[in-house]
Amino acid sequence: MSDSGGIERTATTMDETFFDSQGSGVFVSDSTTGGIVETNSTALLMLEMPATAVIGKLCSYFLKSAKNKPLMPSNEAVQGNLKIYGGRIIPVIISTTGCSIGKHKGIIHSFIKLPKISEEETSEKIRTDEYPDSTEQYNSDLYSEKKIKTITESIKDAIIMMNDKKNISFVNSAACRMLGYTVDEMMGEDLHQLIAPRQYLDSFNNGYKTFRNTGEGVVIGRTIEIEARRKNGNVFPVELSISATKLDNTWHAIGIIRDITERRDVERKIVEASEAAENASRTKSEFLANMSHEIRTPLNSIIGTTELMADTELNDEQRKYVEIMHSSGNSLLALVNDILDISRIKAGRIVLETILFNIRDTLRKVIDTFKLRAEKKELTLSCEISDDVPAYLKGDPDRLMQIIVNLVGNSIKFTESGSIKVFVEKTRISGSKAIIKFSVVDSGIGIPASKLESIFNSFTQADTSVTRKFGGTGLGLTISKKLVRLMNGEISVDSQVEQGSTFSFTAEFDIHHESTDEKKIGTASKVKNKAEEKTLNNLSILLVDDSPDNRFLVKAFLRKEPCLIIEAKNGSEAVEKFLQKYWDIILMDMQMPVMDGYTATKRIREIENENGLEHTPIVALTANSINTEIKKCLDAGCDIHLAKPVSKNALIRLVGELTGKIESDNDKHDDPSDSPESDGDRIRVVVDPELMELIPGYISNLQDDIGKLRNLLNKHEYRDIERCGHNMKGSGAGYGFTEITKIGAFLEKAGKSQSIRKIEEGIDKLEYYLENLEIVKEN
Secondary structure (H helix, E strand, O other): OOOOOOOOOOHHHOOHHHHHOOOOEEEEEEOOOOEEEEEOHHHHHHHOOOHHHOOOOEHHHHEEEOOOOOOOOOOOOEEEEEEOHHHOEEEEEEEEEEEEEOOEEEEEEEEEEOOOOOOOOOOOOOOHHHOOOOOOOOOHHHHOHHHHHHHHOOOOOEEEEEOOOOEEEEEOHHHHHHHOOOHHHHOOOEHHHHHOOHHHHHHHHHHHHHHHHHOOOOOEOEEEEEEEEOOOOOEEEEEEEEEEEEEOOEEEEEEEEEEOHHHHHHHHHHHHHHHHHHHHHHHHHHHHHHHHHHHHHHHHHHHHHHHHHHOOOOOHHHHHHHHHHHHHHHHHHHHHHHHHHHHHHHOOOOOOOOEEEEHHHHHHHHHHHHHHHHHHOOOEEEEEEOOOOOOEEEEOHHHHHHHHHHHHHHHHHOOOOOEEEEEEEEEEEEOOEEEEEEEEEEOOOOOOHHHOOOOOOOOOOOOOOHHHHHOOOOOHHHHHHHHHHHOOOOEEEEEEOOOEEEEEEEEEEEEOOOOOHHHHHHHHHHHHHHHHOOOOOOOEEEEEOOOHHHHHHHHHHOOOOOOEEEEEOOHHHHHHHHHHOOOOEEEEOOOOOOOOHHHHHHHHHHHHHHHOOOOOOEEEEEOOOOHHHHHHHHHHOOOEEEEOOOOHHHHHHHHHHHHOOOOOOOOOOOOHHHOOOOOOOOEEEEEOHHHOOOHHHHHHHHHHHHHHHHHHHHOOOHHHHHHHHHHHHHHHHHHOOHHHHHHHHHHHHHHHHOOHHHHHHHHHHHHHHHHOEEEEEOO
């Protein structure tokens, strides 16, 4: 017989899983000492004893043949007695086979309990003091087929015995019920032809040749899951346990078959339920992506148009209306962002950054943000930072700001007079970690004691009536609590009605020891500001968007820039226009009728590859800001993702950087050979905040590429090196690393020319770049 994909369980390994899967009791004894070295749970249940009372005892103490003959592997299946707890004796049928125990020989004794014999069938009950010679009442008819059949009728699983000619020599009623045959229809028939599905016949027949001669086979002594065939042709799953026994000097196989259809149905339902849950989660993500797109698209027009209007000549009344429109648009955008943040956190898709930041600058930005709002309500807004708080920390400054903005915003909202104070103090420093405590204290309306426990729940406010008066969704504190936990901290509130509230939270940061890095951060910021002053001279831009409002807005943002903008209303038009002329850059919306942006981008990349055209930067200009959607844009071939609503400065800077009209903070070297020497300076790269969650995985893949490239070089697989370089070239700028794009192009060219020296140089530059890389998120 052969294995048909079942679970590996051999008798020689003696593993507990195998023994416990058997329908009979099992003893494994050392052939030299006769001591029991292993047993199974079925035997222990029959003995009514724990394993500690069995292991080490002589097998002959518990198990005897009816005629008191030694139980040796050469014996046939025999009737015998089992001595159990209290000295009681129960009749059993015993099958004995040889095995290996490490380097020693062992014996496996399998035994099955005989049914209780009625008083009509025996002249007297078994007496415990007659063991082991109390077997006289079991006459030879117990060996008859009639008695064997009586024994097996109580078993629910099918039992089938097959002789050395593959013919069925015994079946029980359970087998007939399971397979749909009568006993007469099964007896003497070829077992394999009768119940085995056609795809198993060849392997069964081949395996049986070995079994017939040796009593061994890959499925002997194992339990496997396989399929069987009923009389009506239906195939169903079964669990099959097969053992071998020698009768009349020929090998016979005994199979115990269990129908596992119900178990498979349960497993299938579990899988279906899991898939349904995954589909529901996927549907929710898609809904959020679409909702984001549908809401952000008009918001893009509203906020962008009000920005443009604010730059025109307006009277006081008009300017007031514009400010209201702009404020309302930003409030709606904040609501959308809150809902998406909740979904991301629940899905585990928010990964905190670890970047260098100045905590005093971060707090100053928060205070500056709310200064005007506080002044309008005649509130005093201040911030105090203890001197022992380190100036520079490593963590996620944007998420920290988000928490503080939520707390300060709430304080201003619910405070009519008095003050809001922000306190920052060091709680503890342990090794390279600092625990910082932030407190926001206000003199506002306060929170009732009964509401303090629920205040951090989603969509909850202390009093539902305040929603109408003050507005808000009740999501800010929920998001803040979850972000605080991601920072290994805790958040709490202490409040009294009409006397004010104090919200406090702790957060863990890495300590950064001051060096010249701070100066470099300032320098990078100055470079960026200087870059923004440059213009987009003579650029040819293909603008693809199905929304006329969005196309108008982008053109309005760029109207003072000396560039040519041609519009396309869908992806199909974009591909046609791409074929007509050279474009410096393409601004591509991703969700459009006729042909979407994903398909259009893939087609443009195919055209470039097929015709050897230069790579054209493509910006995914879309309202979808969920990470999976960003990745989808990049996978389609876009160089970078820019989420709507788009700000004027961000759009101009991005277009300038991708086309080389504005020097990027990342773009410091013309080719890998110009990379800075290893003098301890870090290579600081400013990347788009929307991509920050994708960066760790991307960097990890690049680090893996170093070893991969060295291995390919050792094997002289230049074509694969060229392909690897090409992939880097296409992905680098998309994630914000233009230097990776250059290194990739360098490696691609080196692989194509099969220059070992150049390939080694490119790999070294990639390794140096990654070792000295420090990522800073764009403000």
